[in-house]
Amino acid sequence: METDSVAKKAGWYLLLTLLSLVVLLPVWFAFVRSLSPPITLKDGGLQLLPQQAEWDVFSRAWRNGNLGGALVRSFVVTIAITFFQVVTSVLAAYAFAYLWFPFKRLLFALFMATLLLPIEVTVLQNLATVSNLGWKNSYQGLIVPFLATALGTFLIRQAFLGVPRELLDAARLEGWSHWALMTRLVVPLSRPVIAAFTLISFLGAYNQYLWPRIVTTDPQNWGTAPIAVQSLVSNPESANVIVAGALVIAFPVLVLLVLFQRHIVRGLTAGAVKG
Amino acid sequence: MASVRERLAEGRGVRVSDTSRWREAALALLFLSPSIVVFGLFAYYPFEQVVVRGLYRNNIAGDNLRWVGWSQYSEVLGGEDFRAGLFNTLEYIMWTVPAGLLLGVLLAVAANRRLRGIKIFQTIFTSTVATSAAVAGFIFLVLLNPVIGVIRSPNLLQDPDTAMMGVSIAAIWQNLGLSFVIVLAGLQAIPKEVEEASLLDGHGPVRRFFTVTLPLISPVLLFLLVVLVINGFQAFALIDALTLPRGGPNGSTETVVFKIFENRTPDRLGVGSVMSVGLFVVTFVVTLLQFTILERRVHYGD
Structure with missing residues (x-):
């Protein structure tokens, strides 16, 4: 952090405003262009406001992409993945942090090594597995492969290890079971990290693309939000309807970001800096 | 008991x-x-x-039919198709990674100061982390549209020589949020005393940036570099959303993951599997480099 003179401050505000425009204008232009009837855009120009607004592009995108159903599916899938990722990570993290068992280091290494096996590498066989189980175009198919995560296990274990020893010893002296230690002491004390992980898990699950794209062969009835918008491309719909759909599906996560920015940033930067 | x-x-x-x-x-x-x-x-x-x-040739139904050993590996990984995919992926990385690092530093340095309303700017700069690659692709689908777009270069996405550059514009924009939050976290971790000492030495802001700030955030920049490179190797959604024909023109925007996606049908499983292993090896090497370099330069907490 730095403190500057008035002239310098003005300069910084100018730079910050210009950079904000770089970030925001693409979305604004896309919004204006989605509303504008193509004929009004014929002669080019930047057009900061639409000459005419045809709001029905949004209802067209909603209807033709079946976005209502897709958003419901996306939320079911995302909430399920997030919930189970937090649960499985907390359980595994507790075992790695506080329980004795043989081959702990090896198993921990094997957990972390799954970071090297992202869905991009395993997608073909996972598609075959899911097809054999009859899970194509189903909630199970969209959810089950993502029920555990090495990142969550790692971050939450780190948080657990930071719980003060004296508290743990005191609780043990009082005869607390491991279950009580976990649910009543360790988890509540690690809430900031668990919250951060919950939010990046949610973002990641909601924004997933490759897997739902490959496992949803019936996008009309089983597409998640981004896949439903993708199906508008192949419909084929005009570009302004497609971008209207994209803006609709981006909206829920933007709200989430504004509400929980601090947690999301903490989750994204975990590992970048110490502490 | x-x-x-x-x-x-x-x-x-x-x-x-x-x-x-x-x-x-x-x-x-x-x-x-x-x-x-x-x-x-x-x-x-x-x-x-x-x-x-990868060791077997498939029949149409996708059964592992005939053992061919490692020959299919050398065929596919040395073949035109995979090499083109790797080349396209590297082009994508060449466009997006340096830009991501530079813009990340620019945004973070600008927003790391005590000013009224700075939180609003920080929120704006962070905002693209909520925008998925697919949504970024769709947004630029209209912005780069030759008829109704903002940038109406008719050839940007239609010319095989420039299509990947067009795709990268969308990717660079989408990466802004992530680059920003990571570099900002690095800047905020710099101890105040270090900056103050440098101020007392009478160093100007530019000199201070290059002699004090930059070396101190270099581990974070290395981290960001690896994140961006790995994201680059996994690029798919943005290209699937933005290019028409998908991966085109002439396959010039088909990344490795795109090739894997194209080889998902049962009769192509052998080829697709080899490519998956190829992607794994590349990602593995990059991650290994990350660890060997990072371990030397960053001090993690226990």
Whole structure:
């Protein structure tokens, strides 16, 4: 952090405003262009406001992409993945942090090594597995492969290890079971990290693309939000309807970001800096 | 039931009774089993399968038909198609990674100061982390549209020589949020005393940036570099959303993951599997480099 003179401050505000425009204008232009009837855009120009607004592009995108159903599916899938990722990570993290068992280091290494096996590498066989189980175009198919995560296990274990020893010893002296230690002491004390992980898990699950794209062969009835918008491309719909759909599906996560920015940033930067 | 003294001993990691020790191991297994099952079924098993499938030629139905050993590996990984995919991916990385680093530093340096309303700017700069690659692709689908777009270069996405550059514009924009939050976290971790000492030395802001700030955030920049490179190797959604024909023109925007996606049909599984292993090896090497370099330069907490 730095403190500057008035002239310098003005300069910084100018730079910050210009950079904000770089970030925001693409979305604004896309919004204006989605509303504008193509004929009004014929002669080019930047057009900061639409000459005419045809709001029905949004209802067209909603209807033709079946976005209502897709958003419901996306939320079911995302909430399920997030919930189970937090649960499985907390359980595994507790075992790695506080329980004795043989081959702990090896198993921990094997957990972390799954970071090297992202869905991009395993997608073909996972598609075959899911097809054999009859899970194509189903909630199970969209959810089950993502029920555990090495990142969550790692971050939450780190948080657990930071719980003060004296508290743990005191609780043990009082005869607390491991279950009580976990649910009543360790988890509540690690809430900031668990919250951060919950939010990046949610973002990641909601924004997933490759897997739902490959496992949803019936996008009309089983597409998640981004896949439903993708199906508008192949419909084929005009570009302004497609971008209207994209803006609709981006909206829920933007709200989430504004509400929980601090947690999301903490989750994204975990590992970048110490502490 | 273990006595109080035993519980205390447990706390120091000294084991007393064998039964309670194994009871603890059983509990650990119970806690770990959900993750073990998921990792086993959807990470290790499929990895083993793609390695093995690469050794067989497929028939139309996708059965592993004929053992061909490693010859299919050398054929596919040395073949035109995979090499083109790798080349396209590297082009994508060449466009997006340096730009991501530079813009990340620019945004973070600009927003790391005490000013009224700075939180608003920080929120704006962070905002693209909520925008998925697919949404970014769709947004630029209209912005780069030759008829109704803002940038109406008719050839940007239609010319095989420039299509990847067009795709990269969208990717660079989408990466802004992530680059920003990571560099900002690095800047905020710099101890105040260091900056103050440099101020007292009478260094100007530019000199201070290059001699003090930049070296101190270099581990974070390295981290960001690796994140961006790995994201680059996994690029798919943005290209699937933005290019028409998908991966085109002339396959000039087909990344490695795109090629894997194209080879998902049962009769192409052998080829697709080899490419998956190829992608794994590339990602593995990059991650290994990350660890060897990072371990030397960053001090993680225990």
